[in-house]
Amino acid sequence: MVLLTLISFLFTAILYTAWKRYIKSGPVYKNRTSFAGKTVIITGGSSGLGKECAIALAKCDARVIIASRNINKGKNAMIEIRAITGSENIHFMKLDLSELDNVREFVDNFNKQESRLDILINCAGIISSERSKDGKRGLMFTCNVLGPFLLTNLLLPVLRKTGKISPVRIINVASDAYLVKDIDLLRLDPCFSRGMSSLSVLGHYAATKLMIIYINAELNRVLSGDSAVTTYALHPGTVESNLGENFVQNNRILRLLRYLVMKLLARSPFYCSQTVLYCCSEPGIEKYSGGYFSELRQTRLFPHAEKIGIGRKLWEELERMLQNG
Ligand SMILES: NC(=O)c1ccc[n+]([C@@H]2O[C@H](COP(=O)([O-])OP(=O)(O)OC[C@H]3O[C@@H](n4cnc5c(N)ncnc54)[C@H](OP(=O)(O)O)[C@@H]3O)[C@@H](O)[C@H]2O)c1
Numbered sequence: 314m315v316l317l318t319l320i321s322f323l324f325t326a327i328l329y330t331a332w333k334r335y336i337k338s339g340p341v342y343k344n345r346t347s348f349a350g351k352t353v354i355i356t357g358g359s360s361g362l363g364k365e366c367a368i369a370l371a372k373c374d375a376r377v378i379i380a381s382r383n384i385n386k387g388k389n390a391m392i393e394i395r396a397i398t399g400s401e402n403i404h405f406m407k408l409d410l411s412e413l414d415n416v417r418e419f420v421d422n423f424n425k426q427e428s429r430l431d432i433l434i435n436c437a438g439i440i441s442s443e444r445s446k447d448g449k450r451g452l453m454f455t456c457n458v459l460g461p462f463l464l465t466n467l468l469l470p471v472l473r474k475t476g477k478i479s480p481v482r483i484i485n486v487a488s489d490a491y492l493v494k495d496i497d498l499l500r501l502d503p504c505f506s507r508g509m510s511s512l513s514v515l516g517h518y519a520a521t522k523l524m525i526i527y528i529n530a531e532l533n534r535v536l537s538g539d540s541a542v543t544t545y546a547l548h549p550g551t552v553e554s555n556l557g558e559n560f561v562q563n564n565r566i567l568r569l570l571r572y573l574v575m576k577l578l579a580r581s582p583f584y585c586s587q588t589v590l591y592c593c594s595e596p597g598i599e600k601y602s603g604g605y606f607s608e609l610r611q612t613r614l615f616p617h618a619e620k621i622g623i624g625r626k627l628w629e630e631l632e633r634m635l636q637n638g
Contacts, residue, residue, distance in 0.1 A: 336577070336578060336580075337579075337580055337581075337584075338580060338581075338584050339550060339580055339584045339585075339587065339608060340587060340608055340609045341584070341587055342587045342588075342590045342591045342594075342595075342609055344594060344595065345372075345373055345594075346373060346593075346594040347373055347374055348370060348373045348374055348375030348431070348432075348594075349374040349375075350376075351375050351376065351429075351431035351432065351479075352375070352376045352378065352427055352429050352430050352431055352432075352475075353370050353375045353376065353377050353378065353430075353431060353432040353433075353434065353593075354378045354380055354423070354430060354432070354433050354434065354468075355367050355370075355377065355378070355379055355380065355434045355436055356380045356381065356408060356410065356434065356435055356436050356437040356461065356464070357380075357381055357436040357437030357438065358377070358378075358379030358380060358381060358387075358390065358434075358436065359379055359381040359383065359386045359387045359389075359390040359405075360381075360386065360390065360554065360555055361552055361554030361555055361556065361582055362436055362486065362549055362552050362554060362582050362585050362586060362589070363379070363381070363434070363436040363437065364379075364390050364394070364582065365582035365583055365585070365586040366434060366436065366586045366589050366590065366593075367379055367390070367394055367403065368394050368397055368398060369586055369590055370432075370590075370593070371394055371395075371397075371398040371400040371402065371403050372398050372400070373594075374400070374402070375402070375431075375432075376402045376403075376404075377394075377400075377402065377403045377404070378403075378404050378405070378406055378423070378427075379391055379394075379403070379404070379405045379406070380405075380406050380407075380408035380419065380437075381405075381407075381408060381437060382407065382408065382409040382410070382411075382437075384405075384407055387405040387407065388405050390405070391403055391404060391405040406419060406422065406423065407419070408437075408464075409460075410437055410455065410456045410460025410461060410464065411445045411446065411452050411455040411456045411460060412445070412446060412447075412455075412460075413455070413459070413460065413463055413635070413638075416460050416463045416464050416467070417463075417467065419464070420464065420467040420468060423468070423471075424471060427471070429471065429474070429475040429478070430468060430471045430472050430475055430481070431475055431479065431481055431482075432481070432482050432483075432484065432593055433464075433465065433468055433472065433482075433483045433484070434484045434486070434589065434593070435461040435464070435465065435483070435484065435485045435486060435525075436484075436486045436589070437456060437461070438456065438457050438486065438521075438522075438556065439452065439453055439456050439457065439556070440453065440514065440515065440518045440556060440557040440560045441453045441456075441514070441559070441560055442505045442509060442511075442514045442560070443505070444504070444505065450502050450504075451502050451503065451504060451505050451517070453514070453517065453518060453521060454501065454502035454517070454521060455502075457518070457521035457522070457524075457525070458501075458521050458524045458525065458528070458631070459502075459631060459634060459635070461485070461525075462528060462631045462635075463635055465483060465532065469542075472542050473539060473541075473542055476539060476541030476542045477541065479541075480541055480542075480543070480599070481541060481542045481543070482542075482543055482544070482545065482592065482593060483529075483532065483542065483543070483544040483545070484544075484545050484547065484589060484592050484593060485525050485526075485528070485529045485544065485545065485546045485547070486525075486546075486547060486549060486589070487522045487523075487525040487526050487529070487546045487547060487548060487605070488519075488522040488548050488549075489548040489607065490518060490519040490522050491519060491522045491523040491525075491526055491614075491615075491618055492519075492615055493516065493519045494516050494517075494519035494520040494523055495520070495523070495617050496520060496523055496524060496527065496623060496627065497520075498623070498626055498627065498630060501524070501627070501630060501631075503517060511560075511561075511564055511567055514560070523617075523618055524627060525546055526546045526605055526614065526618050527618070527623055527624040527627050528624065528627065528628065528631075529544055529545070529546035529603060529605075530546075530603045530604075530619075530624050531624035531625060531627065531628045532544045532603070533602045533603025534603070534624070534625075535628075536602075540599060543598075543599045543602035544602055544603060545592040545598070545601070545602065545603075545604065545605075545606055546604070546605045546606070547588050547589065547592055547605065547606040547607060548588070548605070548606070548607040548612075549585040549586070549588055549589060549607075550579075550580045550584060550585040550588070550607070550608075551574065551578050551579040551580060551585075552579055552580065552582055552585040553575055553579040553580065553581050553582065554579075554582060557571055558571070587609060588606055588607055588608065588609055591606065591609045592606055595609075598611070605618075
């Protein structure tokens, strides 16, 4: 009996240690490059993963611009990060990726205020079944895909200009959720009706993450010849954050599932920020520009994320959407 108790105690201790070590935490990026004199935009820098990246980059002396939609939350994050890091070089600019005119306004303001952009981190993302304010598109598609696509394209001139002085990186936060969905080029933005199931909305979230991976690879082709500007998509890990909190509010089962995922599988934003920081500073990864990263290394994509021609068609379709307003 005593032996049995001892064995089960030992077994539980081993399981707990493995869970703590391999699930709840992960590799830590040790190389802390100085970003003094460099400017970084982090969309969604007001909470979760984006905020953690803002803290880490502020500690490395970067000029950090938090770009998110909620002004109070953004300013509070800025004040908190200044207090944590002791850096005054952290700023907030309002950016609502779901409103394309606001994206244009943001870039105009940025170009008036700033002369360089060394790193763009497209981190903001949501899970939602709502429509955008103008009712034309899904909020999730606009915030996760179309808005960041417009933002990146509008910022390309300043990124290229900065690239003439020192290397520039674009980081696109995707997700391994891409695995569960394929892209339907004819239905990039399924207009959400009230009857749409939660599962379909989650499926579309996964599709927006797959689109980010394709856009990242296509952007690399668009940039080819300009080795000073490189681009990386990544999976940060499952993050203990606010993602999906509003979405599950009215569904008890989803609320429970989300709670369990957060408690059992999610890592703190600190651990999840490590691959972002790796992509911001690791020397020599330029040769993988356009690629996908996770756990501090370049990772192979599943074949449905590397189909020839899809990236270009997606890119053209997004351009067409932007032209049509
Ligand atoms: N959580 C995960 O397990 C997980 C896993 C893989 C990938 N990711 C990805 O990681 C990224 C960060 O997510 P998170 O987990 O840190 O979530 P989060 O805590 O909910 O943070 C999301 C951020 O996006 C901003 N945002 C939302 N809508 C916006 C809009 N229309 N315009 C501008 N900013 C907007 C939010 O700002 P406001 O508060 O001002 O709205 C907030 O700062 C997302 O792209 C997500 O898809 C997350």
